[in-house]
Amino acid sequence: ALMDNMPLSLCYSIFAEALIPRRYTGTVLGLITIILPDLFLPPMYGHWLDTYGSGGYRYIFSFTILICVICSFAATIIIRRAKKYRQTG
Numbered sequence: 905a906l907m908d909n910m911p912l913s914l915c916y917s918i919f920a921e922a923l924i925p926r927r928y929t930g931t932v933l934g935l936i937t938i939i940l941p942d943l944f945l946p947p948m949y950g951h952w953l954d955t956y957g958s959g960g961y962r963y964i965f966s967f968t969i970l971i972c973v974i975c976s977f978a979a980t981i982i983i984r985r986a987k988k989y990r991q992t993g
Contacts, residue, residue, distance in 0.1 A: 918979050921986040 919929055948967075952960035 918982050921979075921983045923986055923989065 919932070924932055949960070949964050952963045954960075956963065
């Protein structure tokens with residue numbers, strides 16, 4: 905469960921920087937929480953474990969690391985754009 909929730913912490917930490925209005929925060933959190941960990945990851949992880957046995961864990965950990973890198977990159981872009989927006993607007 906910890907590996908599933910690591911990318912979510914990055915998503916949750918950038919709402920203010922992404923300039924998401926507070927009234928939409930619940931909707932955004934709900935979509936992030938439903939789509940990634942509940943609908944997408946368990947079936948994919950199960951498939952990898954059924955197909956590759958214990959070798960499927962290598963795919964799970966690699967995928968989690970990839971998602972964390974992508975989320976970090978996206979967070980960096982959002983933070984830079986938000987700073988630029990706040991300076992100009």
